[in-house]
Amino acid sequence: xxxxxxxxxxxxxxxxxxxxxxxxxxxxxxxxxxxxxxxxxxxxxxxxxxxxxxxxxxxxxxxxxxxxxxxxxxxxxxxxxxxxxxxxxxxxxxxxxxxxxxxxxxxxxxxxxxxxxxxxxxxxxxxxxxxxxxxxxxxxxxxxxxxxxxxxxxxxxxxxxxxxxxxxxxxxxxxxxxxxxxxxxxxxxxxxxxxxxxxxxxxxxxxxxxxxxxxxxxxxxxxxxxxxxxxxxxxxxxxxxxxxxxxxxxxxxxxxxxxxxxxxxxxxxxxxxxxxxxxxxxxxxxxxxxxxxxxxxxxxxxxxxxxxxxxxxxxxxxxxxxxxxxxxxxxxxxxxxxxxxxxxxxxxxxxxxxxxxxxxxxxxxxxxxxxxxxxxxxxxxxxxxxxxxxxxxxxxxxxxxxxxxxxxxxxxxxxxxxxxxxxxxxxxxxxxxxxxxxxxxxxxxxxxxxxxxxxxxxxxxxxx
Numbered sequence: 408x409x410x411x412x413x414x415x416x417x418x419x420x421x422x423x424x425x426x427x428x429x430x431x432x433x434x435x436x437x438x439x440x441x442x443x444x445x446x447x448x449x450x451x452x453x454x455x456x457x458x459x460x461x462x463x464x465x466x467x468x469x470x471x472x473x474x475x476x477x478x479x480x481x482x483x484x485x486x487x488x489x490x491x492x493x494x495x496x497x498x499x500x501x502x503x504x505x506x507x508x509x510x511x512x513x514x515x516x517x518x519x520x521x522x523x524x525x526x527x528x529x530x531x532x533x534x535x536x537x538x539x540x541x542x543x544x545x546x547x548x549x550x551x552x553x554x555x556x557x558x559x560x561x562x563x564x565x566x567x568x569x570x571x572x573x574x575x576x577x578x579x580x581x582x583x584x585x586x587x588x589x590x591x592x593x594x595x596x597x598x599x600x601x602x603x604x605x606x607x608x609x610x611x612x613x614x615x616x617x618x619x620x621x622x623x624x625x626x627x628x629x630x631x632x633x634x635x636x637x638x639x640x641x642x643x644x645x646x647x648x649x650x651x652x653x654x655x656x657x658x659x660x661x662x663x664x665x666x667x668x669x670x671x672x673x674x675x676x677x678x679x680x681x682x683x684x685x686x687x688x689x690x691x692x693x694x695x696x697x698x699x700x701x702x703x704x705x706x707x708x709x710x711x712x713x714x715x716x717x718x719x720x721x722x723x724x725x726x727x728x729x730x731x732x733x734x735x736x737x738x739x740x741x742x743x744x745x746x747x748x749x750x751x752x753x754x755x756x757x758x759x760x761x762x763x764x765x766x767x768x769x770x771x772x773x774x775x776x777x778x779x780x781x782x783x784x785x786x787x788x789x790x791x792x793x794x795x796x797x798x799x800x801x802x803x804x805x806x807x808x809x810x811x812x813x814x815x816x817x818x819x820x821x822x823x824x825x826x827x828x829x830x831x832x833x834x835x836x837x838x839x840x841x842x843x844x845x846x847x848x849x850x851x852x853x854x855x856x857x858x859x860x861x862x863x864x865x866x867x868x869x870x871x
Contacts, residue, residue: 417478520594
């Protein structure tokens with residue numbers, strides 16, 4: 408990898424920017440391009456001192472790179488992708504270069520599942536780091552504890568977020584199929600990514616493929632409470648360790664959640680393993696922690712060391728991140744973009760802020776949320792919210808009307824459930840509504856997997 412010139416097309420994405428950092432750390436000369444650059448990835452790329460161009464142009468491929476990495480957001484017709492093909496330049500995908508340049512000689516730990524991948528990857532990397540293992544890692548988000556979302560590390564483990572989304576325009580298989588897991592962590596499996604998966608059966612098939620990659624000497628850590636997870640991994644030929652609240656060898660008991668996080672006791676095969684006081688809340692994070700425990704034991708860590716790591720884990724940005732509190736009104740940012748994650752997020756907020764009025768502000772932005780595949784489930788996800796504000800479907804015209812989420816219908820369903828609810832397509836209107844009606848003690852949870860037009864700062868300014 409040293410002295411190679413590697414050019415990344417679509418370098419501004421979270422994963423691609425982190426890959427750029429890994430390649431740079433390994434000694435490669437890294438260049439890149441994207442149609443636009445925004446913080447925090449633009450800040451990271453500037454800190455690395457990389458030659459990054461705004462805008463796609465065939466001239467960005469001169470002088471000829473040794474290898475071109477094409478991101479999965481890049482389609483045919485992109486000027487640089489077309490130049491690569493016309494000039495027969497060497498090219499690969501982000502997962503492809505990780506497989507060939509990063510993973511050889513490492514113990515690959517792949518974190519997969521519909522929910523919690525970024526948090527669990529960060530949590531495991533932090534626990535190993537705290538224990539002095541010096542793992543390598545690549546995280547599809549920004550951890551609060553680790554200095555960056557990537558590191559080559561010096562130890563044998565390499566922890567990577569295993570995304571089931573497709574790899575590139577020339578490789579429509581899941582990214583995680585490239586990562587050759589020695590250890591795989593498989594959380595809850597549900598239907599998601601309606602733009603590439605037909606139905607739950609289709610989703611189950613790809614997670615079954617992942618299970619099939621774990622070697623007999625390897626380890627599969629799976630969420631035993633989830634029937635679909637058990638189903639897709641039933642044919643595993645590796646060792647299997649299960650975890651859950653009601654099933655599995657690894658269990659969490661005596662859960663107590665409050666403003667400071669969540670406390671619980673871990674047991675293994677009925678024997679006490681340790682006690683954790685985790686600053687991040689939610690039963691979903693307890694489950695993430697159990698998966699991390701099972702994986703960390705694989706690297707020889709003892710219970711005291713693991714529990715100490717979990718008890719100092721502060722989470723990931725945009726996962727119930729407190730963006731500020733003004734005049735007694737707290738504004739939280741969360742990435743939730745699936746009915747299950749929305750419900751768990753609001754449940755955790757209810758536990759952490761007892762007695763306070765909760766506003767849930769939703770921007771339907773992911774491909775699955777923009778479509779009507781979750782129309783009937785969404786209303787149930789807001790059980791723990793007192794007031795709900797619904798924004799317009801992002802990129803409305805890109806989704807045919809017959810496939811689009813019907814936000815007025817969702818508003819009506821929530822109102823029938825007794826919620827105070829507003830459908831306000833314009834962000835300015837959302838900010839005005841909350842600023843006018845919020846009272847000291849209220850908690851506003853903003854849920855979107857995008858920037859949402861900078862609503863968090865705008866809210867804080869308006870509340871002030």
